[in-house]
Amino acid sequence: MAKNNTASKIKTKNIASEVFYQCMMLPGMVFVILFNLVPMLGIIMAFQDFKPAKGFLGSKFVGLKHYIYLFQIPDGFNIFRNTLVIAVGKIVIGTLMAIAFSILLNEIKHVWLKKGVQTVVYLPHFLSWVILATAIKNLFRLDGFVNAVLGTGVNFLGSNSFFQPLLIGSDVWKEFGYNSVVYLAALTAIDPGLHEAAKIDGANWWDRVIHVTLPGMRSVIILMCAMSLGSILNAGFDQVYNLYTAPVYETGDIIDTYVYRVGLTSMQYSFATAIGLLKSVIAFVLMMLANHLAKKYTDSKIF
Amino acid sequence: MLMRRAKRIISCAVLSTAVLTMTACGNTGGDTNSASETQEAQDNTHSNDNKENASSNGDEAAFKGFEPYEDELNIHIGRLASQHTVSTLLPGDTLEDNPYTRYVTDNLNITFTDEIEAADEDYKNNIALATSSGDIPEMFTVTSYDTLVDLVESDLLCDLTDVYNEYASDYIKKIYDSFEGRGLDMVTFDGKLMALPGTNADNGVPTLCWIRKDWLDKLNINPDEDGDLCVSYEEIADVARAFVKEDVSGKGTIGIAMSDGIGDAEWIANANGGFVGKWLDNGDGTISWSTLSDANKKSWEILHQWFEEGILDPQFGTRTYEDVTALLIDNKCGIAFGAWHMPDWRFSHVKDANPEAEYIAYTIKDSTGKVNLAHENPTNNFIVVRKDYEHPEAAVKIQNVLFDELVHETLDTAPEVMSFVQNGGDNFTKPVQIECLPSTTKDVYFNEHQAVLKGELKPEDTSTAENKNSSSIMLEYLKDPENVTEETRTGWSFYNSRIVGLGAAIDGLNKNGNANWVSPLYPPTLEAMEQKKAALDTLELKAYIQIVTGEQPIEYFEQYKQDWMDYGGADIIAEMEEYYANK
Numbered sequence: 001m002a003k004n005n006t007a008s009k010i011k012t013k014n015i016a017s018e019v020f021y022q023c024m025m026l027p028g029m030v031f032v033i034l035f036n037l038v039p040m041l042g043i044i045m046a047f048q049d050f051k052p053a054k055g056f057l058g059s060k061f062v063g064l065k066h067y068i069y070l071f072q073i074p075d076g077f078n079i080f081r082n083t084l085v086i087a088v089g090k091i092v093i094g095t096l097m098a099i100a101f102s103i104l105l106n107e108i109k110h111v112w113l114k115k116g117v118q119t120v121v122y123l124p125h126f127l128s129w130v131i132l133a134t135a136i137k138n139l140f141r142l143d144g145f146v147n148a149v150l151g152t153g154v155n156f157l158g159s160n161s162f163f164q165p166l167l168i169g170s171d172v173w174k175e176f177g178y179n180s181v182v183y184l185a186a187l188t189a190i191d192p193g194l195h196e197a198a199k200i201d202g203a204n205w206w207d208r209v210i211h212v213t214l215p216g217m218r219s220v221i222i223l224m225c226a227m228s229l230g231s232i233l234n235a236g237f238d239q240v241y242n243l244y245t246a247p248v249y250e251t252g253d254i255i256d257t258y259v260y261r262v263g264l265t266s267m268q269y270s271f272a273t274a275i276g277l278l279k280s281v282i283a284f285v286l287m288m289l290a291n292h293l294a295k296k297y298t299d300s301k302i303f
Numbered sequence: 304m305l306m307r308r309a310k311r312i313i314s315c316a317v318l319s320t321a322v323l324t325m326t327a328c329g330n331t332g333g334d335t336n337s338a339s340e341t342q343e344a345q346d347n348t349h350s351n352d353n354k355e356n357a358s359s360n361g362d363e364a365a366f367k368g369f370e371p372y373e374d375e376l377n378i379h380i381g382r383l384a385s386q387h388t389v390s391t392l393l394p395g396d397t398l399e400d401n402p403y404t405r406y407v408t409d410n411l412n413i414t415f416t417d418e419i420e421a422a423d424e425d426y427k428n429n430i431a432l433a434t435s436s437g438d439i440p441e442m443f444t445v446t447s448y449d450t451l452v453d454l455v456e457s458d459l460l461c462d463l464t465d466v467y468n469e470y471a472s473d474y475i476k477k478i479y480d481s482f483e484g485r486g487l488d489m490v491t492f493d494g495k496l497m498a499l500p501g502t503n504a505d506n507g508v509p510t511l512c513w514i515r516k517d518w519l520d521k522l523n524i525n526p527d528e529d530g531d532l533c534v535s536y537e538e539i540a541d542v543a544r545a546f547v548k549e550d551v552s553g554k555g556t557i558g559i560a561m562s563d564g565i566g567d568a569e570w571i572a573n574a575n576g577g578f579v580g581k582w583l584d585n586g587d588g589t590i591s592w593s594t595l596s597d598a599n600k601k602s603w604e605i606l607h608q609w610f611e612e613g614i615l616d617p618q619f620g621t622r623t624y625e626d627v628t629a630l631l632i633d634n635k636c637g638i639a640f641g642a643w644h645m646p647d648w649r650f651s652h653v654k655d656a657n658p659e660a661e662y663i664a665y666t667i668k669d670s671t672g673k674v675n676l677a678h679e680n681p682t683n684n685f686i687v688v689r690k691d692y693e694h695p696e697a698a699v700k701i702q703n704v705l706f707d708e709l710v711h712e713t714l715d716t717a718p719e720v721m722s723f724v725q726n727g728g729d730n731f732t733k734p735v736q737i738e739c740l741p742s743t744t745k746d747v748y749f750n751e752h753q754a755v756l757k758g759e760l761k762p763e764d765t766s767t768a769e770n771k772n773s774s775s776i777m778l779e780y781l782k783d784p785e786n787v788t789e790e791t792r793t794g795w796s797f798y799n800s801r802i803v804g805l806g807a808a809i810d811g812l813n814k815n816g817n818a819n820w821v822s823p824l825y826p827p828t829l830e831a832m833e834q835k836k837a838a839l840d841t842l843e844l845k846a847y848i849q850i851v852t853g854e855q856p857i858e859y860f861e862q863y864k865q866d867w868m869d870y871g872g873a874d875i876i877a878e879m880e881e882y883y884a885n886k
Contacts, residue, residue, distance in 0.1 A: 051431070054431075054435050058435055069834060069835075072870070073838045073870065074838060074839075074841075074842050074866060074870045075838070075841060075842070141618065141621075142617055142618050143555065153617075155617065155618055155621065157621050158618065158620050158621040158852070160854070245563050245620060245621040245622075245623075246563045246620055246844045246845060246847075246848045247563075247620035247621060247848045247849070247852060247854075249841065249844070249845050250845065250849075253841075258841075261837065261841065262837040262838055262841070263837075268833065268834065268837070271834070
């Protein structure tokens with residue numbers, strides 16, 4: 001009995017002294033509740049015929065109508081395929097480029113050159129697609145630089161065979177420098193003794209990359225890939241929206257641009273919400289799966 | 304008050320006589336045998352050919368359409384008020400108390416209290432919210448047809464049929480009649496007039512073909528041998544072919560440039576006897592979507608041939624409307640399609656960049672010589688009155704005062720409100736936010752500017768503040784048309800829109816007598832349409848671009864037609880046919 005009393009006393013005391021620190025958490029919690037949790041209620045729009053004037057309570061409940069329609073629309077298949085192709089292309093090629101770049105950059109011993117190159121390849125990341133799209137349009141248009149150099153007459157931005165490579169290529173170019181930061185950090189964590197030992201054993205540079213550097217980066221690479229799975233259905237709205245035109249709807253129209261065109265500009269809030277929710281659910285499942293696999297094979301996990 | 308009124312009436316009579324003899328747009332409003340002294344005087348101003356125009360309510364009783372209320376009547380209104388509208392108010396004035404509202408108060412003893420005041424989308428949502436709660440202002444402007452249909456279906460609106468018949472002045476009735484009932488039809492539900500519609504005088508049609516006159520002269524070609532300001536699409540293609548072949552700009556001339564919207568194909572569809580993106584009433588209770596017609600198939604095929612030949616922009620489909628405008632400004636393209644007012648806002652930039660640029664406009668005829676035209680949505684905003692409101696006639700009276708009486712005022716007769724108008728006071732500071740002008744507004748523009756050009760009319764004697772302004776600026780430009788400066792460039796625009804553009808669109812068409820007008824349906828957004836139309840639009844745009852660029856053969860058109868029907872088009876049409884059958 002007495003013991004119990006002391007225990008609860010200590011507990012109360014602890015709580016009392018923690019109140020101050022708990023209060024410091026409060027603004028953050030309020031923020032999360034207000035901006036992340038409360039808007040979740042809006043998910044109900046996906047199952048209604050939402051009319052802004054009538055609100056959540058007044059709008060008609062229609063169940064899965066919008067999902068059924070999603071699979072009936074003429075371009076449904078195209079849109080999902082394009083999104084996957086573009087997003088997977090960006091993730092795979094972007095990751096490979098970033099890894100290769102970081103390994104190469106790590107070989108540069110000249111500090112100023114290294115820093116200089118690093119800064120230059122970071123730069124495009126900070127440019128908005130609105131600006132870059134204009135530059136790309138000018139480069140790749142019919143009477144633009146690329147056609148002039150190649151001596152061809154290809155309308156890249158209007159061609160269904162070139163549009164996806166163009167999207168993937170330009171995105172990789174824009175982001176690989178910035179994405180390599182994590183890998184550069186991972187490289188510094190590799191014990192230089194391993195490299196030296198390999199050298200003594202007669203391994204050339206290529207052997208060392210395969211047998212020392214890459215295994216050393218393995219957990220980071222897997223982790224980053226797992227995280228990028230969450231964005232597998234995000235093929236990059238701002239890039240596509242600024243570059244695409246009607247002739248390349250066939251290969252360039254992604255879920256986000258379709259939702260924007262059909263959902264928001266024609267004010268179908270419910271339909272747009274329904275697709276957004278579907279995207280989030282798929283991304284959530286994929287990420288959980290990837291996390292599970294990462295834990296199983298590399299012993300590291302995101303959460 | 305009386306003195307002012309008498310003075311105003313006299314000068315008003317003089318002016319309207321002058322204008323009326325000049326223009327086709329007659330003012331034959333007003334009524335005979337008015338009891339009140341004021342009303343009698345008013346009649347004189349309002350009707351020159353009054354005798355032959357016996358009014359329905361004229362003989363038996365006094366016409367009360369302009370009669371002020373004995374006790375001040377305060378109306379609670381909903382008001383559409385954009386930032387721009389507010390910014391034009393005079394210092395110290397408010398939306399509830401400005402020259403327009405004071406003018407109404409002076410004439411009718413009506414004052415206003417704003418219950419809802421919001422801009423654009425906000426206003427629409429406010430009204431929709433009020434509609435769903437059933438608590439709407441006594442009188443207000445509705446800015447979308449969907450909201451109006453909603454209000455009618457919720458049974459919240461007053462039937463205005465009787466008050467309209469009894470109180471609307473003949474001039475107002477004439478305005479609506481000039482649309483051949485198209486505006487009133489839209490607001491008539493079950494035979495009842497549920498709103499007073501604003502008017503839209505087909506400002507975007509006809510689509511003209513604008514060609515660089517200086518380029519034509521340079522190559523010494525003339526697509527319009529007979530000089531009737533009307534050409535066929537083959538003649539336009541010939542011009543484009545010459546422009547491209549001779550590279551008249553020296554920069555790699557592009558023959559015909561069109562933006563990535565299917566609406567840009569309207570001109571060529573018209574030239575083949577069809578229309579793009581319109582709902583057409585087939586007359587037997589069935590409705591069809593005009594883009595599916597063979598005329599469009601034919602025109603897409605022609606565009607494809609031009610694309611192959613190089614007359615049509617090789618980057619067709621990837622150009623936005625802004626890109627096409629840039630081509631015009633860069634002096635790379637000399638043919639453009641659009642309404643009569645394009646010189647005011649599009650070609651003005653071309654002129655700025657290329658001082659030598661001159662334009663000529665043509666209407667476009669089909670193989671039988673007809674110019675096919677579709678009326679635009681005849682109305683935009685609406686005035687409505689709450690169901691149980693005791694003074695529904697006030698709405699009609701306010702309309703009489705603002706859109707009949709005020710139109711015939713001058714600076715002398717109504718100095719406050721007229722100087723407000725001339726100094727850029729926004730129209731929507733009126734207590735009701737609609738436009739109500741006859742369908743002949745464009746005719747007046749042309750006739751008056753033509754008369755000013757010929758020296759038959761002085762700018763200050765034209766009928767509206769707008770025309771006074773534009774015609775005098777036009778004269779400034781014509782003093783030295785060779786050297787257009789920054790000051791006279793607006794005059795160049797007005798000359799090209801009002802004389803060149805309307806010369807083809809109004810005068811040319813009237814003289815040729817070959818206009819073939821069609822009245823498409825402008826339905827509210829029904830359920831199936833709301834959900835499925837946007838996807839169909841994408842389908843349609845893709846088919847159009849793929850066929851023109853040759854990615855799909857012309858036979859694909861049949862597939863597109865089938866898909867359009869299968870993916871919801873049939874549902875939309877069925878729903879719409881049912882709606883119109885029950886309306």
